Amino acid sequence: MTPDPPGHPPSALPQPVDPPGATHVVAGVIVDARGRVLLARRTAGRELAGLWEFPGGKVEPGETPEAALARELDEELGIEVELGDPLMVVPHLTPTRRLRLDVRGIRAWRGTPKGYEGQALAWVQPGALPRYDMPDPDRPVVAALLQPDHCLVTPPPGPGDSDATWLAALESALARGVRRVQFRMPGIDRSRRQQLLANAALHCAAAGAQLLVNGDARLACESGLGLHLPAARLRECRARPVADDQPLSASCHDAEELKLAQALGCDFALVGPVHPTPTHPGHGGIGWAGFEALREQASLPIYAIGGLGVDDIAAARSHGAQGIAAIRGLWEA
Numbered sequence: 001m002t003p004d005p006p007g008h009p010p011s012a013l014p015q016p017v018d019p020p021g022a023t024h025v026v027a028g029v030i031v032d033a034r035g036r037v038l039l040a041r042r043t044a045g046r047e048l049a050g051l052w053e054f055p056g057g058k059v060e061p062g063e064t065p066e067a068a069l070a071r072e073l074d075e076e077l078g079i080e081v082e083l084g085d086p087l088m089v090v091p092h093l094t095p096t097r098r099l100r101l102d103v104r105g106i107r108a109w110r111g112t113p114k115g116y117e118g119q120a121l122a123w124v125q126p127g128a129l130p131r132y133d134m135p136d137p138d139r140p141v142v143a144a145l146l147q148p149d150h151c152l153v154t155p156p157p158g159p160g161d162s163d164a165t166w167l168a169a170l171e172s173a174l175a176r177g178v179r180r181v182q183f184r185m186p187g188i189d190r191s192r193r194q195q196l197l198a199n200a201a202l203h204c205a206a207a208g209a210q211l212l213v214n215g216d217a218r219l220a221c222e223s224g225l226g227l228h229l230p231a232a233r234l235r236e237c238r239a240r241p242v243a244d245d246q247p248l249s250a251s252c253h254d255a256e257e258l259k260l261a262q263a264l265g266c267d268f269a270l271v272g273p274v275h276p277t278p279t280h281p282g283h284g285g286i287g288w289a290g291f292e293a294l295r296e297q298a299s300l301p302i303y304a305i306g307g308l309g310v311d312d313i314a315a316a317r318s319h320g321a322q323g324i325a326a327i328r329g330l331w332e333a
């Protein structure tokens, strides 16, 4: 791609090209005035019969995704729609094919949705979506509707930094909208770590942010917080190391680790580095293509990490990520 000439606005994000053999499926998130989301149930005799899905269908040859979604929602529900923002594109590998589930918001519609193909419809409160049995690629979509689109991984206090300085930086990250925090403290002794964690927990609770402790299962359990497993710890785990109601996440670098994380019931994973970062010297980064190659083999929500910040959230979503996780990118104002 040639760089944009000076004085011109940056060009729009390149349209993702379907890899050979991928079936491009477009689906809409239709929300009513009460904030409920419309799901449709796949009818008997079709693949994945009985599962609930976002209404939509396959893009036909020569059709734009936008035209395909408008057509599908007219055929299936009898409504005329105005499309809103893209939510995310989930690349997914099934035993028989490669899918790209391209999910768009629906800004407005005319008509009353009805099941024109005999499918049952349900208007679902967002918080109840995880209770509906949906196809695997919908799991990250539901997470994108409900959970934070960025996750702060804390740096330890710098040399000479007081605990108060570190806590003030955490507070300002929370004030900027961080709602998911991984407490990572390499090189800090246990008693100082515990003290910082106790204070961080108070700040996070006050902001309504979720807090997960990196690596230390005992500390996580004692303090009733979530746990994040670095890849080496993940590989040692034979069973979920925290209670079901405590958040659990893991860092994964390959498909095997993602499978382990999923089998343990991790709520989400961190995958990267997408771009080179000072934290992983000598690693060139897996790039978005490498990220998608891992994403398509798993169904749990995944944050992309490595040289990313809030400006990269839309791009991350277009590659199937929940959003981005970052140390520096979210710590520094």
Ligand SMILES: Nc1nc2c([nH]c(=O)n2[C@@H]2O[C@H](COP(=O)(O)OP(=O)(O)OP(=O)(O)O)[C@@H](O)[C@H]2O)c(=O)[nH]1
Binding pocket: 025, 026, 027, 047, 048, 052, 053, 054, 055, 056, 057, 058, 059, 072, 099, 101, 135, 136, 137, 138
């Ligand atoms: N519409 C829709 N399809 C989904 C979702 N999640 C998901 O995996 N899919 C998959 O994407 C494909 C969509 O195909 P479809 O059967 O709805 O296609 P369609 O409306 O064009 O119907 P047709 O091919 O039966 O005529 C199916 O394999 C379906 O399982 C979703 O949330 N919405």
Ligand SMILES: [Mg+2]
Binding pocket: 055, 056, 057, 058, 072, 076
């Ligand atoms: Mg359909």
